[in-house]
Amino acid sequence: MISMRCHQVEKYLPDYCADALDIFRRIAIKRHLKRCFLCSRELEILKRTALLVEAVPPKMPPEDLWLKTKLATLNEQEAQIEVERGGHPSWLYWLQKLRAPIAISVSVVALVALLTLFSIKPNFLPQQKMQVPYNYNTDNDNIDLGIYFQRHALKAWNDPFADRASLGWAILASDQNQKKIEAEKGEK
Amino acid sequence: MREKMTTLQIATALMALLILSLQGAESAELSALEALQKAFEAEKNISFVGVQETTRPLGETIKVKVVQVKGQRYLEYLTTPFIGRTLIDYGDKICWLDPNAKLIHVIPTNAPLRSIRLLANNYQLELLELKGEKLLDRSVYLLSVQPKHPNSPSMKMWLDKKIWFPLRTNRYDASGKLQLSSFYTQVKFQSDLKDLKLKDEIFKLPNWEIVHHNSESNKSLTKQQIADAAGFDIIKPNYIVEGYELEGYYLSYCPMRMPIAQLRYFNGLNSFSLFEHPIGCRGMGGMDGMGGMGGMGMMGRNAGRSCCAPKSDQKVAFFTVKDGLMLSFVGDLPKEVFQRMAESLIK
Numbered sequence: 057m058i059s060m061r062c063h064q065v066e067k068y069l070p071d072y073c074a075d076a077l078d079i080f081r082r083i084a085i086k087r088h089l090k091r092c093f094l095c096s097r098e099l100e101i102l103k104r105t106a107l108l109v110e111a112v113p114p115k116m117p118p119e120d121l122w123l124k125t126k127l128a129t130l131n132e133q134e135a136q137i138e139v140e141r142g143g144h145p146s147w148l149y150w151l152q153k154l155r156a157p158i159a160i161s162v163s164v165v166a167l168v169a170l171l172t173l174f175s176i177k178p179n180f181l182p183q184q185k186m187q188v189p190y191n192y193n194t195d196n197d198n199i200d201l202g203i204y205f206q207r208h209a210l211k212a213w214n215d216p217f218a219d220r221a222s223l224g225w226a227i228l229a230s231d232q233n234q235k236k237i238e239a240e241k242g243e244k
Numbered sequence: 245m246r247e248k249m250t251t252l253q254i255a256t257a258l259m260a261l262l263i264l265s266l267q268g269a270e271s272a273e274l275s276a277l278e279a280l281q282k283a284f285e286a287e288k289n290i291s292f293v294g295v296q297e298t299t300r301p302l303g304e305t306i307k308v309k310v311v312q313v314k315g316q317r318y319l320e321y322l323t324t325p326f327i328g329r330t331l332i333d334y335g336d337k338i339c340w341l342d343p344n345a346k347l348i349h350v351i352p353t354n355a356p357l358r359s360i361r362l363l364a365n366n367y368q369l370e371l372l373e374l375k376g377e378k379l380l381d382r383s384v385y386l387l388s389v390q391p392k393h394p395n396s397p398s399m400k401m402w403l404d405k406k407i408w409f410p411l412r413t414n415r416y417d418a419s420g421k422l423q424l425s426s427f428y429t430q431v432k433f434q435s436d437l438k439d440l441k442l443k444d445e446i447f448k449l450p451n452w453e454i455v456h457h458n459s460e461s462n463k464s465l466t467k468q469q470i471a472d473a474a475g476f477d478i479i480k481p482n483y484i485v486e487g488y489e490l491e492g493y494y495l496s497y498c499p500m501r502m503p504i505a506q507l508r509y510f511n512g513l514n515s516f517s518l519f520e521h522p523i524g525c526r527g528m529g530g531m532d533g534m535g536g537m538g539g540m541g542m543m544g545r546n547a548g549r550s551c552c553a554p555k556s557d558q559k560v561a562f563f564t565v566k567d568g569l570m571l572s573f574v575g576d577l578p579k580e581v582f583q584r585m586a587e588s589l590i591k
Contacts, residue, residue, distance in 0.1 A: 207496060211517065212515055228329055
């Protein structure tokens, strides 16, 4: 039978106290305790401590402990991944930690602010405005003008003292002009 | 006593003269307005056959045979390039005959004949008796129609003394320059025509293919109706040149089937239109990829090419872009006036 020394016995005392050792080690420790006052005393302290712990009523963990722990773990893992990807600044980490409704609200507010900013055109910015005065004469032709003048002429047809010969001429002319432009486009 | 009688007689005579002169002035004013009304009625109702010539400022002349029977009018062009082309006005529609293609183009004109109310309101009328002056061997009055407000054209009409028919009409621009002179070189009125039934024949259309131009709507809509149909908010000028009234909103479509809103302003004699359409429409403006720079197309690529448009139609087109819309003013007004109205455009 192997005889044990005090420092070896101390190592196995908690398990001995809990009756969790094999038979050979248990016998060896028992022999040592019979002849060693210090280790016997240590065992007594251990047993008393165990009794005290058992006397304390058990405290149940909160129900969301698992969920919180899991979320915290996931967040830490994601943050760790982001950092590993390129060391993004901390604001991104905190942004990711924002809940979805808050993130959506912030996006909507930002969008509205941008739209408002673009709808107000300050004077110092160039205006999207173009004014091209154009005098209509026979040196110019354009389908746009033809349509405009034709429609303008048609509306004047029933005006008092309208010169229908001229208006009719304008209608025929603009139509012929349009046909010519369409034919030119067709050839191209 | 005798002296008192003489003084009383003189006073009575002066009073009578004053009353007579006042009555005379009133009757002259009334007769000018009446003459305008009678000329307006005669011009659209009297049946006649004639040849009308219209001279334009650049010297070009349009000669047209005119037959008017029962409010319907037949126009046959006698000058190039539209020689032989015929246009028949049935009152509610215009039929324009294309003999080369054997086509009849039907354009509705369901807008009622506009009254002379605005003309009488915005213009000063003066009727002058031209003693000894005759047109086509007919005695005539001269009716001068002068604008009360600036930037408006004017007109002079020579009216037949018997039937008040306008035998000659001269139109002047806002600066007083002659723009158009239209007169009859031959005319036979209803009383001279023996058989008007024969003339009815010319209003019958040939058996050609008919092309209906339904896209050209002549029905005036409300601003909201136009906005709903066109899909964009209508922009109106805050400043309107004096004497002009918004006559109506009209909707039509460009060749690319994009909506065009037309706002027509009228002062009784002259009109101008404001056309509005989205700048993305390639059928109107925005040519050859110019996109929103549609107006540049008028000045750039297409400048300097031949045109069949009438030479004396000295209309001005003025373009501006606002809120994604191409806005074009067309009419007989100075460019500066269009510019001022364009600067006052609001939704």
